[in-house]
Amino acid sequence: MSDFSSNYWSIFVAVVSVLGIVYCALLLWFSSQVKVQVHNPDDLTTGHIWDETLQEMNNPLPRWWLWLFILTMVFAVFYYIAYPGLGSFGGQLGWTSQNEYDQEIAQANKALEPIYAAFDAKAPEKLAGDPKAMAVGERLFMNNCSQCHGSDARGSKGFPNLTDKDWLHGGSPDKINETITKGRVGQMPSMAAAVGTPEDVRNVSQYVLSMSGSPHDSVRAALGQAKFGACAACHGTDGKGIQALGSANLTDKIWLHGWGEEAIVSMVNAGKINQMPAQEGRLTPSQIHVLTAYVWGFSNKSVAK
Amino acid sequence: MSLYAASKKIYPRSVEGIFAYWRWVFVAITQVIFYGLPWMEWGTRQAVLFDLASRRFYIFGLVLYPQDFIYLTGLLVVSALSLFLFTAVAGRLWCGYACPQTVYSEIFMWIERKVEGDRSARIRLDDANFSLEKLVKKWYKHFLWISLSIWTGFTFVGYFTPIRDLGMEFFHTTMGGWELFWVFFYAFATYGNAGFMREQVCKYMCPYARFQSAMFDHDTLIVTYDEKRGEPRGGRSHHADPAAAHLGACIDCTLCVQVCPTGIDIRKGLQYECIGCGACADVCDNVMDKMGYARGLVRYTTQNAMKNNWSTREIWQRVMRPRVQIYTMVLLAIVIGLLVSLGLRTPFKVDVVRDRSTLSRITEEGTLENVYRLQIMNASEQEQTYQLKVQGLPNIKIETQTDVVVAPAQSRWVVVRADIPYGSTPAGSHPIQFEIQAANTRDYVVEKSVFIVPR
Numbered sequence: 045m046s047d048f049s050s051n052y053w054s055i056f057v058a059v060v061s062v063l064g065i066v067y068c069a070l071l072l073w074f075s076s077q078v079k080v081q082v083h084n085p086d087d088l089t090t091g092h093i094w095d096e097t098l099q100e101m102n103n104p105l106p107r108w109w110l111w112l113f114i115l116t117m118v119f120a121v122f123y124y125i126a127y128p129g130l131g132s133f134g135g136q137l138g139w140t141s142q143n144e145y146d147q148e149i150a151q152a153n154k155a156l157e158p159i160y161a162a163f164d165a166k167a168p169e170k171l172a173g174d175p176k177a178m179a180v181g182e183r184l185f186m187n188n189c190s191q192c193h194g195s196d197a198r199g200s201k202g203f204p205n206l207t208d209k210d211w212l213h214g215g216s217p218d219k220i221n222e223t224i225t226k227g228r229v230g231q232m233p234s235m236a237a238a239v240g241t242p243e244d245v246r247n248v249s250q251y252v253l254s255m256s257g258s259p260h261d262s263v264r265a266a267l268g269q270a271k272f273g274a275c276a277a278c279h280g281t282d283g284k285g286i287q288a289l290g291s292a293n294l295t296d297k298i299w300l301h302g303w304g305e306e307a308i309v310s311m312v313n314a315g316k317i318n319q320m321p322a323q324e325g326r327l328t329p330s331q332i333h334v335l336t337a338y339v340w341g342f343s344n345k346s347v348a349k
Numbered sequence: 350m351s352l353y354a355a356s357k358k359i360y361p362r363s364v365e366g367i368f369a370y371w372r373w374v375f376v377a378i379t380q381v382i383f384y385g386l387p388w389m390e391w392g393t394r395q396a397v398l399f400d401l402a403s404r405r406f407y408i409f410g411l412v413l414y415p416q417d418f419i420y421l422t423g424l425l426v427v428s429a430l431s432l433f434l435f436t437a438v439a440g441r442l443w444c445g446y447a448c449p450q451t452v453y454s455e456i457f458m459w460i461e462r463k464v465e466g467d468r469s470a471r472i473r474l475d476d477a478n479f480s481l482e483k484l485v486k487k488w489y490k491h492f493l494w495i496s497l498s499i500w501t502g503f504t505f506v507g508y509f510t511p512i513r514d515l516g517m518e519f520f521h522t523t524m525g526g527w528e529l530f531w532v533f534f535y536a537f538a539t540y541g542n543a544g545f546m547r548e549q550v551c552k553y554m555c556p557y558a559r560f561q562s563a564m565f566d567h568d569t570l571i572v573t574y575d576e577k578r579g580e581p582r583g584g585r586s587h588h589a590d591p592a593a594a595h596l597g598a599c600i601d602c603t604l605c606v607q608v609c610p611t612g613i614d615i616r617k618g619l620q621y622e623c624i625g626c627g628a629c630a631d632v633c634d635n636v637m638d639k640m641g642y643a644r645g646l647v648r649y650t651t652q653n654a655m656k657n658n659w660s661t662r663e664i665w666q667r668v669m670r671p672r673v674q675i676y677t678m679v680l681l682a683i684v685i686g687l688l689v690s691l692g693l694r695t696p697f698k699v700d701v702v703r704d705r706s707t708l709s710r711i712t713e714e715g716t717l718e719n720v721y722r723l724q725i726m727n728a729s730e731q732e733q734t735y736q737l738k739v740q741g742l743p744n745i746k747i748e749t750q751t752d753v754v755v756a757p758a759q760s761r762w763v764v765v766r767a768d769i770p771y772g773s774t775p776a777g778s779h780p781i782q783f784e785i786q787a788a789n790t791r792d793y794v795v796e797k798s799v800f801i802v803p804r
Contacts, residue, residue, distance in 0.1 A: 075352050104354035106549060186722070186762060194707040195722045195764045196749070203706065297713070 054131030061130055068117050072110070153328060160330035168217035171334065172341035181338030184331055188323070197342055202301060202318060207342040210298045212290045215343065221336040225329075227322030230290050234315035238274040248272060249308040255283045255295045258303075356549060358475070359612040361458065362468040362604070366631025368445075375446040376455055384500075387507040392730070395511045405758055411691070412728045412758050416698055423687045430683065432564075434676040438668055439570040439649065441561060441625035450550050451624065453501075453543035454610065457494055464490040468607060494544050495536070502536030548611040551624055558621045567652040568667040572625055574605075574616045574647050575655070582616075587640065598646050602636055605629035605647060615647055696729040697755075699785050701798040709803045716768040718748070719800050725753060725785065726760040733757075734788040737765065741781030742800055745769045752788075767800060776804040 048054070080102050083091025089099045127135040134140070163177050171177045186195065192203045199205040209215065212230065213223050239245050244267075251268030252275075253260035276283070278291040285293040292300065300318075301311060323332060389396040391409055398407045406413040413420065435442050444451060465471045465486055477483055506528055507515055518524040524532075542550055551558055565571065579599035585591065591598060599616070606614045608628040613620050615629045633647040654664045704720040712718050727733050737751045748766040755761045767781070778799045786793040 078352065080352065102352075104352060106356045106553060107353050108356065108549065109553065110353045183762075190704070191706050194710075195704050195720050196766055198707070198710065198720070198766075200707040200710050 051132075054133075056131070058130035058133065061124065065117055065120050068113070072113065160328070160334070163334050164330050168221075168333065168337040168340050169344075171337035172344065177334055178338055178341065181334045181341075184327070184335050185338055188327065189335070197339070199300075204300060205298070206339050208298060209343050210293060210296055212285070212287075212292060214287050215340070217336050217340050220339055221332060223320060224327075224332050224335055224339075225322065225324045228290060228320040230316070230318040232278075232291075232311060232316045234313060235274055236313045239271050239312060244268070244271050245309055245312050246305065248275065248312065249305045252283070252294050252308055253305065256297055258297070357612075359548060359610065360468045360471050360607075361610045361628070362607040362632075363462055364608045364628045364632045364635075366627075366634060368627025368631050372446055372451075372455065372626060376452050379447060379449075379452055380456075384504050387504060387512040395513075397508065398511060399509050401509055410730075412696075412730060414698065414726055414728060414760075416726070417728075420687065420691065423683065423690075427680065427683055427687065430676060430680045434673065434680055436561065436564040437566065437569060437672055437676060439625075440565060440572070441557075441623070444551065444557065444624035445626035448624075450542060450547075450555070451610075451626070453539060454547045456497070457543040458610075460493050460497070461490055464493070491544075494540055498536040498540040498543075499532065501539045502532040502534070505535045506532050548622070551611060552622050558624075561621065566672065568670055570649045570651055570664070570668070571619055572615060572623060572627055572630055572647065573650050573652075573655060574599075574618070575645070575650075576616075577655075579616070579646050591642075598637070598642050600636065600640065604632045604636060608632045694728075695792045695794055696727075696790075697733065697735070697785075697787060697792065697794065698726040698728065699783070699794045699796045700724040700726075701783055701796045703798055709801045711771065712768065715771050717771050717774075717802060718766055718768050721765045721767065721783075721798060723763045723765055723783065723785070723796075724760055725755050725763060727755040727758060730757045731789075736786045736788060737763075738784045738786070739765075739767050739781060740784065742769050742774055742779055744773060745781065745800065769800065769802075774800075774802050776802045
């Protein structure tokens with residue numbers, strides 16, 4: 045896969061590489077044509093004298109050195125045929141660093157198979173109580189999940205806290221597995237038009253605040269309650285959220301995208317798309333199984349044993 | 350091609366003498382250490398083991414991590430300085446007595462001498478026509494050489510994989526691909542270098558030969574032919590008086606050339622090929638004894654001594670000259686520094702990695718929280734409990750468990766949450782310190798990090 049739009053540089057590199065070998069051969073041939081006059085066979089000097097005392101000797105290089113040099117040239121020819129070297133020609137053996145990496149991953153996974161097979165045999169609830177499995181889960185989590193969800197899995201603004209009991213898409217082991225494997229896309233559409241005027245949006249925000257028992261303006265909340273119908277379609281008439289839609293429970297104290305009227309107003313006006321990337325293809329099903337147990341174990345500590 | 354020439358095989362003649370004796374002492378010392386060390390045990394493991402796969406380097410009681418690389422650097426600096434020191438004093442002591450190329454060539458040549466005989470016998474055998482005797486001798490010699498080479502390769506790999514396990518794998522033919530490769534690679538290198546290449550390595554490959562002249566000075570003891578005493582050379586009757594015959598002490602027996610492993614004539618003076626083995630000095634002393642002349646026609650002496658006719662005492666006075674004293678003192682300082690550092694090192698290391706995705710968060714309890722990962726590396730061979738503390742901001746405390754258990758020679762990542770009361774510290778990035786103390790010993794490590802308070 046080349047980033048260049050023309051073949052020029054590939055051909056340039058190939059030509060220079062080949063010329064390099066040709067040059068080495070020429071160098072050997074040329075130096076064989078040179079006849080060194082050894083004037084004085086006793087001390088092997090050529091007879092020339094510079095600066096009154098500086099003399100030149102001829103100490104022949106050993107023949108094995110010459111043969112090694114020829115060997116490197118032969119090796120280079122075979123190497124260029126077998127491996128990438130002549131520009132973007134990939135080599136007869138089809139080696140790429142990506143292939144080598146894939147092979148190493150496959151080998152590592154094979155070596156780990158028996159360990160994961162033992163884990164696969166257990167249900168996530170039981171696995172959450174297995175210290176070895178949870179150590180593996182911790183490492184998997186650190187490497188793959190902690191970048192968004194934090195090293196302690198408590199998340200931050202926009203990244204869910206995995207240790208609480210609030211599950212937008214379901215907190216059972218099956219649902220957690222599905223979330224990790226297939227990913228999730230949480231979509232809140234912009235509801236400003238459906239709710240009404242900006243005043244209405246503010247009123248509805250106050251009503252939402254009141255639903256969770258947070259400090260709110262009761263007058264505005266009462267006015268907003270009438271406009272909540274637009275929200276109930278996704279969030280449910282009781283505001284507790286609908287799992288199939290992945291809509292938030294507005295009656296709890298968990299505010300993934302920010303607390304307070306301003307945060308809620310901007311959610312209603314602009315909407316939100318929050319994505320959990322799918323991990324299938326990146327992680328094996330066995331690894332996802334261990335991660336499921338690990339994540340489930342956060343909110344079910346007393347049960348997991 | 351006149352610029353290249355086939356190298357002529359050199360048949361060094363055997364020699365006995367004080368320098369030859371010391372060469373064999375060093376062969377014994379170096380090889381007993383090399384071949385013996387991997388077999389030593391330390392508790393449940395091999396005493397000296399460089400476990401590349403798990404990245405732990407065990408040297409008797411020491412467990413070294415890749416982070417301890419500085420000690421290897423220190424070792425290399427010590428090696429370089431000691432090389433400068435004893436080269437300044439007595440020339441190519443390394444080459445002649447301790448270098449693996451010399452040592453293995455010595456051993457291989459000893460085997461060759463035992464199988465094929467001394468110099469004349471070997472030359473005759475090589476010139477002889479093909480015969481059963483020649484075939485048997487050659488094959489037996491190569492068989493012994495190859496066996497020793499494989500044992501050497503096996504020992505070398507035994508420093509990286511526990512040698513007893515390696516031996517079991519060898520007998521059950523379950524040795525891993527890479528181990529097998531390295532055993533035979535190193536065996537091939539030993540066989541090739543000590544069996545065939547020998548002085549070619551010293552003459553053409555090793556850089557030491559080329560820069561030795563930069564490390565010598567006029568007070569360096571080198572193997573020297575006393576030209577004033579020896580010339581003019583020539584054969585003479587045993588009873589003749591050399592002075593009357595207008596001859597020097599050198600009888601031109603060419604034994605000094607015959608014993609030389611690099612095939613030079615020391616009577617031409619100091620040459621880069623000379624590895625300072627002293628074989629020529631030994632054999633010349635033997636000849637001088639037989640002739641009834643004084644020893645030392647070829648001996649260790651310095652250029653200044655030759656020029657000024659110094660006595661031995663005067664030579665030794667110059668040995669402790671400023672250059673040598675400075676080398677010695679610097680070397681001593683570095684060696685002591687390294688040993689003290691090793692002795693006083695804390696047997697564990699800690700790295701703090703601040704969570705980047707979660708800059709800061711407000712908890713349900715209303716505190717401000719930052720998340721960290723601490724990598725605690727236990728460099729001892731006992732299980733250790735470490736206590737974590739944090740300081741640097743008012744009322745900062747650790748919310749996660751503060752007692753961490755790490756297995757012997759293992760490292761472990763621990764998630765730490767540090768909390769401060771909301772509003773107690775102004776916005777910005779604040780330096781804090783983690784203090785980690787080993788429960789059993791009084792060792793502790795302080796690592797810096799930052800605590801971020803959002804605006």
